[in-house]
Amino acid sequence: MLRKLHGLPGLVAALFLVVLATSGVVLSVVPTLERSAATVPAAGELSVADLAEHVVANYPGTEQIARSLSGEVVVYYSRDGQPGADRVNPLTGKGIAPYQPSAWFRWVKNLHRSFLMDDAGRILAGVLAALMVLICLSGAFLLARRLGGWKAMLRPIAGSGSPRIHAELARFAVIGLLLSALTGSYMSAVRFGLLPEGTITELSFPAEVSGGTPAPAGSLSALKSVDVNELRELVFPYPDDPMDVYSLSTAQGSGFVDQATGELLQYQPRSAGSKFQHWMARLHTGEGLWWLGLILGLAALTVPMLSFTGLQIWWQRRSSAISLGESASIEAADTVILVGSEGNTTWGFAKDLQNKLNQAGKKVHCAPMNDLAEHYPQASVLFILTSTYGDGDAPSSASQFIARLEHFQADDGLKFVVLGFGDQQFPKFCQYAQDVDTALRSKGLKQMHPLTRIDRGSATQFQEWGEAISERMGIPLALTHNPAPAVTSEFELVERVDYGVAVNAPTSILRFKPVKSERKLWQKLLFQNRQNLPDFEAGDLFGVAPPGDRAARFYSLASSASDGILEICVRKQTHGICSGYLHSLKPGDRISGFIQKNPGFRPAGGATPIILVGAGAGIGPLAGFIRKNTERNPMYLYWGGRNPQSDFLYRPELGCYLDDHRLTGLSTAFSRSAEKNYVQDAIIADEPALRQLVEAGAQILVCGGRDMASGVRQVFDSILKPLNLDVEELRNDGRYLEDVY
Structure with missing residues (x-):
């Protein structure tokens, strides 16, 4: 619900909000421009009487003096029967330049206030401001929920791409955008009578005026008592009319001044409501608060990018739920398909299953696992198709499934089938599918078919599973979905560095360059510095399928595309087909x-601060992270190998990184050295220092074997206990990340 409150208004109003924000950015510089051009006397340096005296000396036909909140002083005068207006220096009263409001800024202000459509546009602008309040508040709650609470709002944000850009910009701009939206909403509500307007009493002309000989403006006591920085407007009496008066308006109130005696007549202080309304306008425009104007402008500057990234996120989510055709309602469906997916691949299999069931005459309801209903009144079969995320965790579209299952009410005739998707290389192959299968059986549901696991999206295994389901249901069900193969590039091995042969753990650092392909002129110009490399960062995965095998194996990248090479660190596994293939490669x-x-x-x-933990070939992406740490931020590496003489991976590079401070600290452990230490022992040795780093907001990244990662988690749970923290809390905050195999 909260996501809809945030996303739907943004989608509907995106274009208009961009117009409001862009025009707001332009207007936000006006207070600064006015302030930079204005001369502002120090407090107590100049009175309104002094200002009037200086101005009248230079402009004998002065009719009015106006001072903006930014300090700009404008005199309106008549000379030889012709009206004029000049900006003046308040200290001397001399003219600076003719006063001519900018037509450009006036047009932008009308665009900002009303989209150039008078009252209809003003209503639209007010509605948009209210929507922006809703977007800001819902976005703040969503961000706090993502980061693990309000206290975590200043911590690093995990992830990349549009979601991270959107979150980072929103965190930076939310206060400024919320202030602009709240004040804009208030001003619109006041204008159209939805909120009471601040009371401004209209002063009546004074009943008694001395009518004496007018005194010089500089000698009038009422004007002498007012500092020029408080002045808003001083209207001069009509010439040759001794019964007229000065009209004085200040930040505190307004009144009349007798031009002969200098007495203040009928002074009326501003009401609290008027002052509040005045300050709301200042907080919205930044007028008189040039620094606030710039802050609000910077916040508004993020709106176009927030709109763009928000649309990208919406489109990615929309695309992730692959078009599944017409889905039957919960009440009418006789078959239900629930999908758990992280990278959207599982939806393709679900689409094929749904289509074939529809062709067989079934009424199919298909939805994410998070949308499990409390009851499916007509359903006889419940299909669960789910992948596994990370170390046996639920994928994003299934993260709430187990909790929702507690409230699920199943009819006696409902049977279930679980189909898991994963990679058999990993020990917890389809672990989440197994957890779901167990949970459904614990709920009392009956299996129609045993849990089946699909390895690396195998079309053959999916087809065989469909044949088994076809027999169970007594309907034709020829499943044919085959995930689209990845687009591959060709790479040439240019360098390899071999380690570990002496300790029976051959590990190689392999560096590839892209094989140049013929490109059109525009492609050469666009990619001339990328050497044909696809875009990637250290920590991404490189998929390789050995000859004669369609199934790709994945290796963590130790380089970024900007390095000009593709680098992986590979240990040769016993009977490992792909690792053996890679180790057989020679330069060229x-x-x-x-x-x-x-x-x-x-x-x-x-x-x-970044704490990197790895063992064996898991050092690959960690070395890549260190290489990219050109800003020399605190980065500490804990790494474990077998023997320092044989398989100290990246030893020369790590020495250089320590020397140039890209790496702050290095702790190693070797299981076949005299000490026989493991990386967990190196971590325990630095327990106090690591606890301080975590307390200071450090992030921990672990890469390597699953057993090592499990041991490291236990060690950090022990280290974090005095802080009333654990690894799971850090993981939820994006401060404990793992890449394990």
């Missing part, structure tokens, strides 16, 4: 591969 040999993004494994930006 070529392979085909593709990039798979891994945005969930990235160090936070800025000065956040």
